[in-house]
Amino acid sequence: MAGMLNIGVSGLNAAQAQLNTTSHNITNAGTTGYHRQTVSQGAREPLFTGAGFFGQGTNVTGITRSYNQFLEAQVTQADNRRAQYAAYGSQIGQINNLLADSTTGLSPALANFFAGVQEVASNPTSVAARQSLISNGQALASRFQALNTRLEEIRQGVEGNLVQTVESINTYAKAIAEMNQRIVVAQAGGAGTPANDLLDQRDQLLAELNKLVQISVVAETDGTKANGGVSVFIGSGQPLVLRGTVSEFEVIPSQVDPKRGAISMKVPGGNTIEIAESLLGGGELGGLLEFRRSSLDRVQNELGLIALGMAKAFNDQHALGVTLEGRLGDGFFQMPPIGVVPQGTGVTVALTDAARLQASDYQVVGEGAGGFRVRRLSDGQLFPPSTNPAATGTFQVDGLAFAGGTLGAGQTALVQATRNAARDIAVAIADPRSVAAGSPVMANLPLSNQGTAKASGIEMLSVGDLPGTAPAFSSFALSFDGANLNLPTTGGYTIQRLQFQPSSGDWVPVGGPATASAAFNPTTDASGVRFRIAEPGGYSFDVDINGAPQSGDRFDFAPAAAGVSDSRNAVALGALQTRKVLLADANGRPTATFQSSYAQTVSTVGNKTREVQVNEAAQDALLAQATTARDSMSGVNLDEEAANLVRFQLAYQASARVMTVAQRLFDELISIGR
Structure with missing residues (x-):
């Protein structure tokens, strides 16, 4: 009877543990991160008798989480x-x-x-x-x-x-x-x-x-x-x-x-x-x-690249024109400064070519003995490569001229070429008369010319050493001798014939500059030929000659007067809207306009x-x-737990019934003894 009673008690304890665990599962069904728990139980060591092994009930061996590390x-x-x-x-x-x-x-x-x-x-x-x-x-x-x-x-x-x-x-x-x-x-x-x-x-x-x-x-x-x-x-x-x-x-x-x-x-x-x-x-x-x-660094740098590139390109073209007061154009935009951190190192950076500019920050690294290298932070590329001698003096990278200043070996400086350009751009002029809409060079045709040739489309390339307050130069003339356009014998002018390249959209010289004359055939060149004329002082311009000149005809070039009706430079400024001036390719040719960039x-x-x-x-x-797969194993299913609650309740009642039977048998034995 005692063995039967112990067996019932063990079953009662096991059922109680199952009921407690099931109740715990039910009450934590909504708890984030909770894993369903189950009770593990096993049979006690059996008792050997002459008739065989008799079971001694059950033990609770543990309470485990339904946990799968892979899930x-x-x-x-x-x-x-x-x-x-x-x-x-x-x-x-x-x-x-x-x-x-x-x-x-x-x-x-x-x-x-x-x-x-x-x-x-x-x-x-x-x-x-x-x-x-x-x-x-x-x-x-x-x-x-x-x-x-x-x-x-x-x-x-x-x-x-x-x-x-x-x-x-x-x-x-x-x-x-x-x-x-x-x-x-x-x-x-x-x-x-x-x-x-x-x-x-x-x-x-x-x-x-x-x-x-x-x-x-x-x-x-x-x-x-x-x-x-x-x-x-x-x-x-x-x-x-x-x-x-x-x-x-x-x-x-x-x-x-x-x-x-x-x-x-x-x-x-x-x-x-x-x-x-x-x-x-x-x-x-x-x-x-x-x-x-x-994303954020890149967008801010790209926006700054457009601002800096536009200020540079617009200012460069504006400087090739003349104002209503007869002056060369000043900067229309205030050029955003290029930031260098920390200050006081003597590192300087100047923009030389807006087309080659990239939306990146740079790190200048001192190499000792006045040498330095430049690391482009967007891709980590080093200039010059580590296999070459370090740069000294001024070194060009991506349209920027770097100077290492007083950086010692191992010292660095951060260069943010475009990061703050959009913040710092501003208009530099306030007087409407300071808008350089005109061109400093004019072409005139003497009334004595007998042919039909004309000079047009003058495009200034450089103002060189022309004085800004009064951009005057010595007037000169191109004379036609029937086969050639002849330069004056004094002044040191040069002339080059140009050819248009559709692939790049540029006018490129055909041969080197000539100091005396350039060929012009009225029969084959009447539709128009573009020439580049340069002066030793640095100013130069392109001009289109078209029509059929006769021998002795001239094309006179003289400084433009400060006239109000000249808009040639304004036309060139307007052309910047559709002209590719940014993001040069490997050959140095710009590939993007401001808008396309x-x-x-x-x-x-x-x-x-x-x-x-x-x-x-x-x-x-x-x-x-993944959550569904995990919860199918680890999550609490209230329907399943409700069924378990009934099952373990019945197990508890059954174990209690075993104990009741054992008690009755014990009572019967006691009554027999009386």
Whole structure:
């Protein structure tokens, strides 16, 4: 009877454990991170008798979580990537809306500005048109500044989000370390059995941390036996949590750019290590860093490239014209300065060729003995290559002239060629009379000419040493002798025949410059030939000669008077709207106009935005699938638990019935003894 009673008690205890566990599952069905628990039980060691082995009941052998490491890894990986794309997408969407908007974008301001240039070209006598051009230029500069201001606001938001994210990482890391200690102590006190609820809480902390930054988790062991603790690593293996020890993250000024926040890790002992951004992939932190590095920096640099390139090209052309006061044109736009950090190193950078300019920052690295190299940060390329001697003096890279200043060996300086150009561009003139709409050279045909030839299409290439206040030069004439256009014997002029190249859209010389004459056949060249005339002082221009001259005809060239009806330079300024002046190819030929360069930026941002949205949607789907697969094993099914509740209740009642029977049998034996 005693054996039967013990068997009933063991069944009663087992059923009670099952009922408690099932109730625990039901009440935590909505708890985030909870894994369904089940009771494991086994038969007690049987008792041997002469008739065989008799069972002694059951024992509860453990309470286990329904946990599959592979399924959990799929969920965390998908959630990490989803968080990265979500962080990236929320930021780049702001830039996409900003640039593509028909009212806040750059395209309308560019169109209005060049409409003002065309108005001056159509009516150079109108002071109102000239004033309108200046106003449109100011509006264009304001649009550049407004776009840059908004990008800076986005940048400040990213920097703030980085700080908040790092603080959250530190908080989760400390919580995981504390949970490690609790689990180790709990499992040590429980003979090594899993502390299921504590493990769930720690797994949830790890899942939340994994949303912020990609982590790898390694179970700790004492010898060959797991002790319940875990170590957490980030990046390329930097320890974040080692059982109860935490390495703290913080945002510090970058060593390359002090205005830029860099992620560093303060390891035990007080040392601070700056972590390369490329090592911090995944999660919200990885998404913010990738957005700042790949999209925000690029867009701001490209916008600055357009501003700087436009100011340079427009100013260069404006300087080839004359104002209403007969002066050479001054800079129409205020040239944005090229930033060098830190100041005081003597490093200087000047823009020499806007066409070769790239949307990149540069690092000047001192090599000692006055030598230096330039590293383009967008792709890491080094100039000159490390196999060549270091540069000295002035060194040209991407249309920029670098001078190393006083940099010592190992010292560096950051050059932000275009980063702040959109912020700093401005209109430099205020007087409508200062708009250089005219050209400094005029061609006249004497009345004594007998042929039909004309000189037209004068395009200034350089004003050389012409005085700015009164751009005068000695008048000269081209004379035709029946086969050649002859230069004057004095003055040192040269003449070159030009040929148009459709592939590049440029006029290129045919042969070298001649000091005496250039051939012109009235029969074959009557449709027009373009010549380049240059003077030793540096001023030069192109001119079209067409028609059929007769021997003795002349083409007189003289300084243009300050006339109000000259719009030749305004026409050339207006042509910049459709002329390719930016983003030169490997041969140095420009491939983009201002508008197409901006359109390319808008297109790149739009495509990246769409790419991120598609990837985020894909990760959402993968996360949903992985979560479903995990929950099918680990999640609580209330219908199943309700059925288990009834089953274990009946098991409890049955075990109680066994004990009742044992009691009755015992009572019968007692009654027999009486």
